Structures are given as C-alpha cells and as structure tokens.
Amino acid sequence: MGRLEHGPGFGYRFHYLRAAAVEGFQAFLSFPDLSHEYRSERLFPLFSQRIMSWRRPDFAEYLRQLHLDAHATPWEQLARSEGRRTGDTVQMFPVPSVEADGSSTCFFLVHGIRYVTGGPLPVLAPGDRLELRREPGNVRNLAARLVCTSDGAPLGYVPDLLLDHLDAMLGTGPVSLTVEHVNGPEAPPHLRLLVRLAGSTPPGYVPMSGGRWRRWGS
Incomplete structure (x- = not known):
C-alpha cells in the first residue's frame, strides 16, 4: 500500500x-x-514500534532468530522481520536488489509454515537445496508458489509480494533456492525458516516498479 x-x-x-x-x-x-x-x-x-528494544533481555536471541549480527540497524531489522506486530495486519517487505549485470539475491522468511506443515519442520540445515512448486488448487492465489524440500515435502509459501520478482527471474533462467537459517519451535512460526533466492533478471528490469507499485496519483 x-x-x-x-x-x-x-x-x-x-x-x-x-x-x-x-x-x-x-x-x-x-x-x-x-x-x-x-x-x-x-x-x-x-x-x-515494530523494532524490538535493545534493552530487552531477549534482544540478542531475537537478532539470532533473524540471522542478523549484533550491529544490525533498525532498518535491517525491519527488512528482515517484515515488521510484524501482534494485533494488526501491517506487513513490510524489502525491495529486492538487482546488480548491474542483472543478477539478484534476496532473503525471505517462508510464509504459512504452521498451516502447510501442520507440525514441526523436517530436519533442515543451512545450504540445503529447496524446490519451488505451483499450487493450482490454491483458490486464494492462483500464482502461489510452494517452497518444498528437495524430495518434495511442502514447507510453506513464497511471500505474495515477491511473486512478481520470482517470475521475472524464472523467465530469465533457473533460480537457486537454499536454506539460510532455521529456528527451533521456540521461535514464532513466521520466523522459523529463512531462505536465500538467487538468479538473474531481464535487461533493464527494476523490481517492484510500474503498475500498482507506482506512487499514488502518478
């Protein structure tokens, strides 16, 4: 919005x-x-107000769950955590970066884990390769993409706000999706799995621009 x-x-x-x-x-x-x-x-x-105070005793653990170091700025915390807060529906998402050669690497938290897995995650480790799969029966979003293990077990979803960027990458060539960080059941469900997406984009491509991404009134 x-x-x-x-x-x-x-x-x-x-x-x-x-x-x-x-x-x-x-x-x-x-x-x-x-x-x-x-x-x-x-x-x-x-x-x-969506950033945890460094004075809280669990602040260091929170940064660990976000896979950020102790010097992470509030801006970096917002970008990684999606700015979620109990009691509202506001969600933040960073604009993916694209290098001069068209390559793009971004990180995202897998959505909907507790609804898809129905329980604990399978054993995963940083560097494990993951797969993407369409879900034609998803009536809420026909463009939805499931994140799955290498043997096809569904884990959750690619965030809706990243789907256009993902399609741009897939239209250019293959993408790489790997596990970056895994939290245990003590972490909130939306922080359980951080993944790394890498690939290439078309010449001249600018993520999250044009159409609905333009400024109001333009």
Whole structure:
C-alpha cells in the first residue's frame, strides 16, 4: 500500500502507492493524506514500534532468530522481520536488489509454515537445496508458489509480494533456492525458516516498479 525509504540526504520518507486504491482501504492515522510524501529525520513511530528494544533481555536471541549480527540497524531489522506486530495486519517487505549485470539475491522468511506443515519442520540445515512448486488448487492465489524440500515435502509459501520478482527471474533462467537459517519451535512460526533466492533478471528490469507499485496519483 505504501513505500518507506531511507537514505542519506532525506532521512526517512513514506508515500502511498497505487495499490492503496482498493475498496475498504483506510489511510494510516499517522499518514492521513494519500497524495502527500511524509519525511522525517527519525523513523516514523508507526514503524519504530515494530523494532524490538535493545534493552530487552531477549534482544540478542531475537537478532539470532533473524540471522542478523549484533550491529544490525533498525532498518535491517525491519527488512528482515517484515515488521510484524501482534494485533494488526501491517506487513513490510524489502525491495529486492538487482546488480548491474542483472543478477539478484534476496532473503525471505517462508510464509504459512504452521498451516502447510501442520507440525514441526523436517530436519533442515543451512545450504540445503529447496524446490519451488505451483499450487493450482490454491483458490486464494492462483500464482502461489510452494517452497518444498528437495524430495518434495511442502514447507510453506513464497511471500505474495515477491511473486512478481520470482517470475521475472524464472523467465530469465533457473533460480537457486537454499536454506539460510532455521529456528527451533521456540521461535514464532513466521520466523522459523529463512531462505536465500538467487538468479538473474531481464535487461533493464527494476523490481517492484510500474503498475500498482507506482506512487499514488502518478
């Protein structure tokens, strides 16, 4: 629904996307004007409250679950954790990076694990190869892609927001999907499995641009 950016010279900025033009969508209370670009030197409260305080005794364990080092910035924590917070449906997702040669590598948390596996994950280790599989019977999303073990056992789903990028990569050539980090049952279900996706994109391709990704009113 919106894009949050961070960089030198402008601090933080947020604006709505064309995707916000859906029936029933209500602007965030802190960003009431759909056509305005909001700027701040500090991270907006809507997002800063989605970062765990370093003062909490479980902060180090939280970073471990996210597969981040002790010096990870709040921005890196948001990008990895998807900014989830109990009690709302806000979800954040980083724009995948693409190198000058068209190669792209990104990390994502596998979605829907508790619904797909119905129990604990099979034994997985960093570097294990994974497979992608379509799910034609998925009435909620016909484009859904299952993440499976090398022997075909389903684990969960590729995040919906990454599907267009994945299709761009698959249209260019084969992709590599491997286990990056696995957490035990003590971690929340959405943090159980972090994977690495790598491949190539078409010439001139820009991820998450055009169509619904354009700025509101453009």
